[in-house]
Amino acid sequence: MSDQQTPASTATPDKPKDDLTPFGFRDVPKSQKAGQVAEVFHSVASKYDLMNDLMSMGVHRLWKRFTIELSGVRPGHQVLDIAGGTGDLTMKFSDLVGPSGKVVLADINASMLKVGRSRLADRGYVGNIEYVQADAEHLPFPDNSFNAVSIAFGLRNVTDKDQALRDMARVLKPGGKLMVLEFSKPTNPLLSKAYDTYSFTALPFMGKLIAGDSESYKYLAESIRMHPDQDTLKAMMETAGFANCKYHNMTGGIVALHVGIKP
Amino acid sequence: MFPGPTLLSAASAIVETALNQALEFDPAGRKALLAALTAPVQFNLTVPVALTLTLTQGAKGVLVGSQPATQPGLVIGGPAMAFYAMASGDTGAIQDGRLSISGDTALAHQFQRAIEQLSPDWEAAMARHLGDVPAHFLAKRLRNSVKWSRDARHSMASNLEEYLHEETGALPGRRELEASFQDIDALSLRVERLAARVEFLPQSQPPSLPSESSEKQENS
Numbered sequence: 001m002s003d004q005q006t007p008a009s010t011a012t013p014d015k016p017k018d019d020l021t022p023f024g025f026r027d028v029p030k031s032q033k034a035g036q037v038a039e040v041f042h043s044v045a046s047k048y049d050l051m052n053d054l055m056s057m058g059v060h061r062l063w064k065r066f067t068i069e070l071s072g073v074r075p076g077h078q079v080l081d082i083a084g085g086t087g088d089l090t091m092k093f094s095d096l097v098g099p100s101g102k103v104v105l106a107d108i109n110a111s112m113l114k115v116g117r118s119r120l121a122d123r124g125y126v127g128n129i130e131y132v133q134a135d136a137e138h139l140p141f142p143d144n145s146f147n148a149v150s151i152a153f154g155l156r157n158v159t160d161k162d163q164a165l166r167d168m169a170r171v172l173k174p175g176g177k178l179m180v181l182e183f184s185k186p187t188n189p190l191l192s193k194a195y196d197t198y199s200f201t202a203l204p205f206m207g208k209l210i211a212g213d214s215e216s217y218k219y220l221a222e223s224i225r226m227h228p229d230q231d232t233l234k235a236m237m238e239t240a241g242f243a244n245c246k247y248h249n250m251t252g253g254i255v256a257l258h259v260g261i262k263p
Numbered sequence: 264m265f266p267g268p269t270l271l272s273a274a275s276a277i278v279e280t281a282l283n284q285a286l287e288f289d290p291a292g293r294k295a296l297l298a299a300l301t302a303p304v305q306f307n308l309t310v311p312v313a314l315t316l317t318l319t320q321g322a323k324g325v326l327v328g329s330q331p332a333t334q335p336g337l338v339i340g341g342p343a344m345a346f347y348a349m350a351s352g353d354t355g356a357i358q359d360g361r362l363s364i365s366g367d368t369a370l371a372h373q374f375q376r377a378i379e380q381l382s383p384d385w386e387a388a389m390a391r392h393l394g395d396v397p398a399h400f401l402a403k404r405l406r407n408s409v410k411w412s413r414d415a416r417h418s419m420a421s422n423l424e425e426y427l428h429e430e431t432g433a434l435p436g437r438r439e440l441e442a443s444f445q446d447i448d449a450l451s452l453r454v455e456r457l458a459a460r461v462e463f464l465p466q467s468q469p470p471s472l473p474s475e476s477s478e479k480q481e482n483s
Contacts, residue, residue, distance in 0.1 A: 062272040069272065072333040095322040250269045257268070 021159050022226045030159050038109055049086050049119075051217075054206055061088070063255050064152060066248070067181045068092045070259060076100040077147040080171060082136050083107055083154020087116035087125075093150075094125050104141075106134040136164040141171045148172075152181040156227040165240035172262040178242060180233065183224040184249070184256035191252045199224065230256045266312070271329035275316065279327035286324060288383040296325065299377040302336025302370060303328075310342035337366035337374060 021030045052060050067089065073079055075098040081090045084105040093103045105120075107113045110133055117131050134140050136151065136158050149168045158164045168178050186192040199221035207217030228236065230247050233256075237245045242260030249256050266274070286293035300320040308314040317328040317335065339346075345361035356362045364371055385405075390398035428436045435443070 059269060062269050062276065065272040065276060066268045066329075069275070069328045069330040074333070095326070098322060248268050250267065 022223075051207065051210055054210065055203060055217075059251060060153075063181060063250050063257070064088050064092070066250060067150060067152060067179050067257055068096070070248070070257065071096075071148050071150065071179060072177060073097060073101075073148050078145060078173075079103045080139075080141070080146045080149045081105050082134075082139070082149065082151040082168070083157070084152075085109075085112045085116055085154075087120045089150055089152055090116070090129060091120060091123065091125055093148075094120075094129055097128060099128055102128050102130065104130045104132055104146075106132045106136075106139070108133065108135050137167060139167045139171050143170050144173045145171050146173060146176055148177045148179070150179045150181070152179075153183070155180055155182050155233075156223050161228070162236060162240060165237055165242075169241045169262050174262055176262045178237070178258075178260045178262070180237070180258040182233070182256065182258070183227060184233075184247075184253055185229040187249060187253035191254070195254060230258075233258055266314075268329075271314075274314075275327045275329040278316065279325065282327060283324040285383045286381075288385065288388050289381055292377070292381040292383070293324070295377040295380050296374075299370070299373040300325065301373075302334070302367065303332035304370070304374055305332050305335040305338045306346065307338060307340035308343055308346065309340060310344075335366060336370045337364070339364050339371075 019030055021028060056063075071079075071093070073093055073096045075096070077097045078101060079093045079097060081087075081093060081103060084090050084107050087105055090103050090105040097103055105113070105116055107116065113131055113133055120126075120129060132140065136154065137160050149172055151164075151168070155161055155164065165178075172178060186195050200218075203217045203221050204214040207220075208214035227233075230249065230253070234245050234247055237258060237260045241262070243263040245258065245260040247256045247258045286296065297320050300318060303317050303319045306316045306318075308316070315329060315331050317330070317332045319326040319328065319332065339362055341356070341362035345356045349356040349362060357364060386398055386402035389401060392398075393401065427434045
């Protein structure tokens with residue numbers, strides 16, 4: 001790993017380490033992380049889809065497609081799409097659950113939710129979708145409410161991931177499935193090197209060029225490196241109470257889909 | 264393992280797009296196919312590479328997946344060539360066991376009927392881009408070419424068959440072969456029956472009669 005990937009603490013020395021959480025390569029007080037993440041997404045919301053297509057060269061659609069395929073969602077199911085952003089997964093889930101089912105698109109960020117709602121309504125996705133501004137750590141839903149819960153490219157932005165996973169387990173029905181689609185660690189060292197170079201040079205440059213914001217995309221690259229690797233996240237899911245946890249590496253491990261079942 | 268999830272998703276996305284675009288040009292066939300997909304239909308390809316494709320009814324068309332369905336209504340498995348044969352109208356692929364079928368047989372019949380009824384209007388598709396007259400002209404040429412190539416293929420196959428069977432005598436004729444196979448089957452059956460009877464003979468032998476010498480001794 002290059003020097004730029006080493007986390008550099010900027011927290012005040014008198015703060016206990018327990019109260020800090022990574023925000024990219026910096027450690028920030030836990031109480032501030034949500035606000036800082038919100039700033040990032042307020043800034044990129046309008047160009048989010050375009051940037052996703054450019055940054056991943058369109059492959060993010062295939063990663064999401066695979067997630068939908070593994071979801072096992074059927075007509076009549078209740079689905080929660082956490083950090084649903086501009087509604088890519090929600091759109092597909094809406095097709096699958098049909099008029100007798102329901103999809104809840106939840107996002108902590110009002111700007112992303114607004115963009116997502118407009119986008120889905122413009123494409124005719126109405127009737128079986130609800131929009132909720134919600135924090136993944138404190139989901140405002142009763143226990144055992146959903147057949148499937150998904151969180152795509154959102155978990156790494158959550159301050160307390162263990163608490164979020166526990167709350168996802170709480171709202172799932174017994175036998176329900178959690179799908180965590182997130183950037184992970186490439187399995188091939190060569191790919192890893194190329195990916196690092198791309199993330200820390202091309203991404204901020206593209207962010208500046210397209211969205212006029214290089215800092216947010218620098219945060220994106222840093223937050224990916226700070227996110228737990230495949231096995232660590234699997235262990236976290238098991239600790240949160242999920243059974244049959246497994247992961248599927250995609251595109252050489254750049255992204256991994258973790259799946260767990262609520263017993 | 265190759266192909267990975269990303270490639271599989273790409274493949275299923277391509278198939279889904281192509282299938283739904285083709286169905287757009289056959290509204291009646293689309294309706295029948297969607298009605299037939301009351302449960303997911305799963306295809307398990309075994310050779311040359313292990314692949315799974317599932318067809319599911321979606322709100323806006325047929326959904327194609329690359330992962331096994333949770334509760335498939337019908338599962339058809341076999342090598343790629345057998346699927347190709349079935350798609351070309353060779354129903355023998357199922358009868359002779361090259362393709363295995365499990366699940367709801369009613370769904371299988373309904374699905375087969377829906378597939379047979381499909382007839383996308385390619386001319387309309389071309390007319391969208393080229394205009395009615397050029398599309399009709401081109402479609403007519405294409406139809407003639409397809410018909411000519413099909414006739415030529417059948418004709419060549421029957422000529423070759425006739426040459427090998429009748430003129431060179433390199434291969435026995437189909438009827439001659441079938442008669443020989445029937446004779447062999449009949450002979451095999453008779454041999455089996457004979458073997459069974461020979462085996463049965465010692466058991467069915469009557470108890471042995473007293474010998475003449477012992478009878479004489481008793482008389483004296």
